[in-house]
Amino acid sequence: xxxxxxxxxxxxxxxxxxxxxxxxxxxxxxxxxxxxxxxxxxxxxxxxxxxxxxxxxxxxxxxxxxxxxxxxxxxxxxxxxxxxxxxxxxxxxxxxxxxxxxxxxxxxxxxxxxxxxxxxxxxxxxxxxxxxxxxxxxxxxxxxxxxxxxxxxxxxxxxxxxxxxxxxxxxxxxxxxxxxxxxxxxxxxxxxxxxxxxxxxxxxxxxxxxxxxxxxxxxxxxxxxxxxxxxxxxxxxxxxxxxxxxxxxxxxxxxxxxxxxxxxxxxxxxxxxxxxxxxxxxxxxxxxxxxxxxxxxxxxxxxxxxxxxxxxxxxx
Amino acid sequence: xxxxxxxxxxxxxxxxxxxxxxxxxxxxxxxxxxxxxxxxxxxxxxxxxxxxxxxxxxxxxxxxxxxxxxxxxxxxxxxxxxxxxxxxxxxxxxxxxxxxxxxxxxxxxxxxxxxxxxxxxxxxxxxxxxxxxxxxxxxxxxxxxxxxxxxxxxxxxxxxxxxxxxxxxxxxxxxxxxxxxxxxxxxxxxxxxxxxxxxxxxxxxxxxxxxxxx
Numbered sequence: 001x002x003x004x005x006x007x008x009x010x011x012x013x014x015x016x017x018x019x020x021x022x023x024x025x026x027x028x029x030x031x032x033x034x035x036x037x038x039x040x041x042x043x044x045x046x047x048x049x050x051x052x053x054x055x056x057x058x059x060x061x062x063x064x065x066x067x068x069x070x071x072x073x074x075x076x077x078x079x080x081x082x083x084x085x086x087x088x089x090x091x092x093x094x095x096x097x098x099x100x101x102x103x104x105x106x107x108x109x110x111x112x113x114x115x116x117x118x119x120x121x122x123x124x125x126x127x128x129x130x131x132x133x134x135x136x137x138x139x140x141x142x143x144x145x146x147x148x149x150x151x152x153x154x155x156x157x158x159x160x161x162x163x164x165x166x167x168x169x170x171x172x173x174x175x176x177x178x179x180x181x182x183x184x185x186x187x188x189x190x191x192x193x194x195x196x197x198x199x200x201x202x203x204x205x206x207x208x209x210x211x212x213x214x215x216x217x218x219x220x221x222x223x224x225x226x227x228x229x230x231x232x233x234x235x236x237x238x239x240x241x242x243x244x245x246x247x248x249x250x251x252x253x254x255x256x257x258x259x260x261x262x263x264x265x266x267x268x269x270x271x272x273x274x275x276x277x278x279x280x281x282x283x284x285x286x287x288x289x290x291x292x293x294x295x296x297x298x299x300x301x302x303x304x305x306x307x308x309x310x311x312x313x314x315x316x
Numbered sequence: 317x318x319x320x321x322x323x324x325x326x327x328x329x330x331x332x333x334x335x336x337x338x339x340x341x342x343x344x345x346x347x348x349x350x351x352x353x354x355x356x357x358x359x360x361x362x363x364x365x366x367x368x369x370x371x372x373x374x375x376x377x378x379x380x381x382x383x384x385x386x387x388x389x390x391x392x393x394x395x396x397x398x399x400x401x402x403x404x405x406x407x408x409x410x411x412x413x414x415x416x417x418x419x420x421x422x423x424x425x426x427x428x429x430x431x432x433x434x435x436x437x438x439x440x441x442x443x444x445x446x447x448x449x450x451x452x453x454x455x456x457x458x459x460x461x462x463x464x465x466x467x468x469x470x471x472x473x474x475x476x477x478x479x480x481x482x483x484x485x486x487x488x489x490x491x492x493x494x495x496x497x498x499x500x501x502x503x504x505x506x507x508x509x510x511x512x513x514x515x516x517x518x519x520x521x522x523x524x525x526x527x528x529x530x
Contacts, residue, residue, distance in 0.1 A: 021335055029338035036345035043352040097479075107470075115507040119372035129366050132511040153510055158503040231368055262482025264475065270375045272504060274473035274493070286478070287469035295470070315465070 061186065062199045062238070070238075077242060084243070085232045093238040094260040096193035101281040102254055102309065103194070104265075105291045106168060109314040110275040113138050113159040113166030117267035117276065121170075124255060124266035125241040126233055128225030135219065135252040136267060139167040170267075171196060171217040171252035172300065172308035179209035179218060188249070194281075194309050195254050197239040205247035214301050215308075218251045254278070281309075372507045377473065377492040385436050385448050387413070396435035402427075419498040429454055429496065455490045466490070 059065075059073060074091050081089045118136045127133040139151035143163050155161060173196050180188050180196060187202035188209055210218040224246045236242045237257030244250050255265040259278070268276040279286035288311075291297065295313040385392045396402075406427050409416050418424055431437040437445035438454040446453045456463030465471030472493065477483030493501065 021333055021338070025335075026338060029342055033338065033342040033345055036342055036349055040345055040349035040352055043349055046353065112501070112504055113506060114504040115509075116373065118510075119368065119507050120375070123368060123373040129368065132366055134510055137510075156506060156509060159506045160503065259478065262477040262479035264478050266373075269475050270373055271473065272378050272493070273501065274471065274488070277470060279478045287474070290468045291470050315461075315471070 056201065059201055061202060063189070074238060077238070081232075081236075081243060085227075085229050087229075087232060087234050089232075089234040089236050089242070091236050091238065091242060092257060094257065096191050096195070097260060099280075099282055101194045102173070102259060103279065103281045103288045103292075103311065104173075104254065104309065105277040105288055105295075105297070105311040105313055107273075107275040107277070107314065108165060108167065108312050110273045111138075111166045111168060112273055113140060113155070113161075113164075113168075114272060116270045116272060117168060120266045120270035121252070123231075124233055124258075125253075126227055126231075126236065126243055127219075127250070128221060128223075128227060128244070129231065130226045131223055133219045133221070133225070133250070135217070135250075136168050136170045137216065139169060140164050141167050167312070169215055169217065169300070170310070171254075172215050172306065172310040173252075173254065175307035175309065176305060178212040178214065178304075178306060182208040182212040184208065191239075191256075193260075195256050195259075196251075197253055197256070198249055198251065199239065200242070200244050200248045200250070203248040205249070207249065209249055214304050214306065218249050220249050221246050366508075366511060375475065377488055378502070378504070379492055379495060381489070381492050383448065385430075385438070392430075392435035401432045406432075416497055419500075420496070423458070449489075451489050451491050451496075455496075462490075 053076075055076065060069065062070075065073065070093055074093060078089055078091050081087070081091070115138050118134050118138060121127075121135050122129075122133075125135065127135070137153055139148055139153060140155045140161065141148070141151045141164060143165055148167070148169075151167065160166065173190075173194055175190075175194070177190060177196050180186075180190055183189075184206060185202060185204055187204065188196065188198045190196050205220070207220055210216075210220055221244050225244055227243065232243075233241060235257060237253075237260075240253040240256045255263075255267075259265055265276075265278055268278050277287045277291060279288035281288055281292075283289060291313050292311065295316055297311045297313045299308045299311055404410060406425050409418070409426065418426075423429075427439060429438055431439040431443070431445055433443060434445055437447060438451060440446040440453060441457060452463060452466060462471050466487070469487065472490070473488040474485055475488065476486045478485070490496075495502075
């Protein structure tokens with residue numbers, strides 16, 4: 001094309017360096033390339049779902065909300081749940097009871113490892129079914145061995161297995177909780193009644209707390225949680241079992257939406273052997289006080305100084 | 317000096333850039349954009365193969381309790397009370413009760429637990445009548461430690477409210493979990509083991525879900 005017009009076009013400029021690409025062509029191609037690169041680089045943003053609304057984004061820290069603001073937040077979440085699951089939930093933010101310090105005790109001599117607690121917990125707390133999230137890990141241990149490194153989570157069929165005992169592990173609600181200390185945004189903290197909670201709206205998903213926890217009690221939502229509509233438990237608490245989003249941390253909360261209105265946690269009520277005990281440490285007549293006074297009690301990883309509120313015991 | 321530089325630059329500029337090269341690079345980027353847009357494998361949640369079954373979280377005790385002493389739907393006293401105390405061998409169940417196999421350690425005497433005079437009751441100390449609803453008064457005759465712990469709430473199951481001021485607390489009785497004729501707690505079938513999440517889009521990478529090894 002350039003050759004034909006060589007001598008006739010007064011504005012003709014010879015192709016400069018013999019490449020066959022004019023400056024105009026090159027710039028056009030470069031512009032297309034840059035646009036395509038920008039589109040491809042930004043295309044993962046198309047996956048973004050549940051972009052927080054401005055109100056959600058501007059929400060204050062949960063502990064700084066006034067009662068009126070708190071009610072507004074709860075109402076917003078009720079609407080979100082209603083939209084996604086078709087049920088208006090009974091969402092509450094029950095405060096800690098006065099004069100109550102919760103503690104949990106588990107009778108290791110009686111636990112048979114049936115995992116009912118694991119599923120009662122899932123049923124109660126609206127965890128993701130896929131990927132599966134469970135708060136309780138039931139470790140199968142060899143008798144005579146307390147080394148959790150040699151335990152297994154994978155056993156099936158009739159339990160208890162010959163020569164084994166079972167060590168269910170969940171959040172220990174430590175008095176000196178390493179997880180709350182490492183949180184860079186204070187999205188997780190200890191409540192006045194001793195329950196360690198997470199505000200899912202405040203969590204940035206850095207997973208420092210998961211790394212800090214010596215009991216592997218925290219679970220992260222790597223993916224958008226999947227919960228069938230019919231599996232949703234509509235009785236929910238802001239700091240416990242309301243539906244979670246992708247990229248936030250969650251864990252056992254002693255079912256605080258139940259326990260703060262006086263009920264037992266779900267894992268305790270389901271235990272067929274009565275191994276699980278829960279109550280108020282400050283009440284001298286409670287089961288938990290009796291266990292600490294009268295039974296052989298131990299805690300996991302005592303040497304770390306985390307002072308768990310979760311005790312393991314055997315009958316004397 | 318200046319001339320030499322100019323020559324170097326022009327010789328560099330004279331390198332042939334074929335027309336198709338920038339076109340190809342552009343096409344590659346467009347393909348990449350299309351690939352990321354249409355690639356849904358990373359978004360999929362996989363087959364939802366886990367189904368929550370009610371038996372996994374059933375709070376019913378391992379045994380079904382009746383509300384009276386009976387056999388095959390008939391209160392014991394209907395046959396026995398008119399007949400008065402039995403003079404048969406108290407270690408052997410009569411023909412009509414042959415389905416009962418007693419496996420209660422050294423306790424092999426029917427009337428250790430059943431009230432020989434009044435069969436609608438258990439046998440309390442000194443022939444006292446223990447009603448069905450208070451079976452713990454019977455078991456406590458021998459199992460004192462368990463009875464003590466049960467009273468405190470540290471043995472056996474408690475359901476309902478930990479805070480009795482806020483609601484009713486229900487203590488399950490001995491025979492809700494233990495078969496009195498064969499009291500050793502029976503093995504149970506474990507609910508499914510945790511599912512490790514395996515993502516096909518990430519070459520089978522396993523997420524740190526509960527299935528993670530400790």
